[in-house]
Amino acid sequence: MTDQLERTLARSLAERVGGPVDTADLAASALRRGRLQRRRRRTLVGAGAAVALAVAGLAVLEPAASDRVAGVPPPAAPHTPAPPSVGRRAPTPPVAVGVPGAADAPRLVGTDPGVLHFAVDGFTVGAQSVTWAVESGSERVAVTAGARYTEVALARAVGPLDLLVQRQDVEPTAAWSEPELSAATVGGLPATLHVQRSDRAEAFHLRWKAAPGVWAQVSGHGGWGRAAEAGSIANRVRLDTATRCSAPVRLPAWSPAEIPLGCRVTMAGGEVPNADGRLTRLVEAVLTVGHHQGQVEIGVRRRTADGTPAQQRLAGRPAYGSTTASGGTRLVVPDFDGLRVELGASEGITAVRLTRVVDGLRLDGDPEEPATWPQWPSTGG
C-alpha cells in the first residue's frame, strides 16, 4: 500500500531529477575518458623507466596534473558536442523525382512507406543527427543538436501527430508548467502553438492544416526559446516536393501477404568511425514489412564491434540469433559486406522465414549517399 510519505517521496524525486541529457555527448565523453584511462595505464606500465613511472604515479594521484604530462594528451573538454563534418553537405532525405508533394497529392500523405510528401529547406544544416521516417501514418524529419530535438511531421489526422509528441523523450519528471496555447499563423494559415516550460527547458508543438486533409506539425524540446523557432521552421516546409525513404539494400521478393509498412533512416551529422575505423555517417536504415502473422524489421546499420560468438552462417557470413523477451526472433549478421544487418520479427514469424530474407538480401548503393539507395518498396532487382 502506498502511503502519503511514499507519494511525497515519489514526487520529490520526480521534481529533482534535472534537465535534459545529451546522450550522444554522454557516449562521446565516456569514450574519451576511457581512452584517457587506458593511456594512463599504459604510461604506468610502459618502458619501465623510473622517471616515467614516477610521473605516471603522480598522474594517478593527481588527475588534473596528469593531463599536462608529456605523452598524455589533455582530455577533451566535457560536454562539447561533436562538430558536424566539414566539406560534406548535411544528410538529408533525397528528392523523389516526379513524385508529387502533399500540396498536389494530399491523400497520399502517410500511405507510402517510401515517400515523404514534403521537404524543409535548410532544416538539417548543422545537425548532429538527422532522422527521416514514414511510420504509423505519419511522415517526419527530425534533427538533434546537443540536447535540442526538433521534428517536422505531416499526417492525415492529428492522432499520429499526437503520438509523435508523446514519444519525444521530454523529461517526464521535470516540473513542467501547464500547457500554454496561443494562436499563430503559418503562411497565412491559422495554427496553434502549444508550449510547456520547466525551469530548464521548453517543449513545444506548432500545428496547422497545411493542405486539404493534411496536418503539419513542428515540435521539439530541449533548451530555452525553442518555441520561437517553430514559426521560422514552419515557413520553410515545402509541400511542392517529395523526398524518399529507403535503405541501401534490396530485399528478396515477398508474398502478397507481406506489405511494406515503414521506413526509418538515421544519419549522423558528422562522420564517426565504424568497427574497422572507417568513417561513416550511416547510423541505421530500417525497413518494416507487415506479414499476416506479424511484422519483420530489416535493419542495416553502421558496423560496430560485436564480440558475440557466431552460432551459424547466414548468406555465407557468421551470424547469431536470439529470442526476445516478447517471444520474437532476432538475427544478426555483424559483418554483411561492411555493414551490420539485423532482422527482428514478432512472435509467429519463424527463424526459417527470417533466414530466407537474409539469404535473399543484398546491399545496393553507397551507404553514405541515400540518393543512391534503391527505391523502397522494391524487391529483387
Place this chain on the structure above:
Amino acid sequence: MTFEEYVHLRGAALVRFARLLTGDDHRADDLVQDVLAKAHRRWRRVMAGDRPDVYVRRMLVDAGCAGRWRRFGRRSRRQPRPGAPATAATGHGPADPGSEAAGRDQTWGRMSRLPPRPRAVLVLRYYEELDDVLIAEIVGCSPETVRATALRALATLRGGPLGVADPVPGSGR
C-alpha cells in the same frame, strides 16, 4: 546491442538515476561518464549477462558506496522552480504550493542524510518504480534485505532516528 546504442537508449535514465543518488548534477555527470568508460572497456562481459542495465546501475551504486557520491548535494543542486506545478506532465493533480511543497523539501532533505545504499533503494523503488527482486540485483543484497532497508529508510524520512545502516552486499542470499 552496441555500447553506443545502449548509451543512446539508456544514458538519460542513468544520468537521472545518478542525479538522485548524488544530489548534484555535475557529480552525477562525472560519475556516469566514469562508470560508462569502465563499462565500455568490459562491454563484452557486460553484454554477456544480457542485462546491461542491471550491470551498469550496479556499477553506479557500487561507485557511490565506495565514496564517489557520498557527499550528497553540496554543490549546485537544482531546486524546483518556486510555484511551478510539480507534475503537470505526469498526470498528477495540481500541486499545493504551501504545505505539500514544504513536505517534499523536507523529504528531500532527509534523503540527503541517508547512507548510499538505502538512498539507492528508495530511488530505485520510488523513482524508477522497480520491484524488490530487481532492486536486490542492482544493490547486491536479497529482496528481503531490500524490503527491510526501505522500511527503515522510510521510517527515517518520517522523522525517526537516523540509524539506517547500509545493507551489506550479498547479505540474505
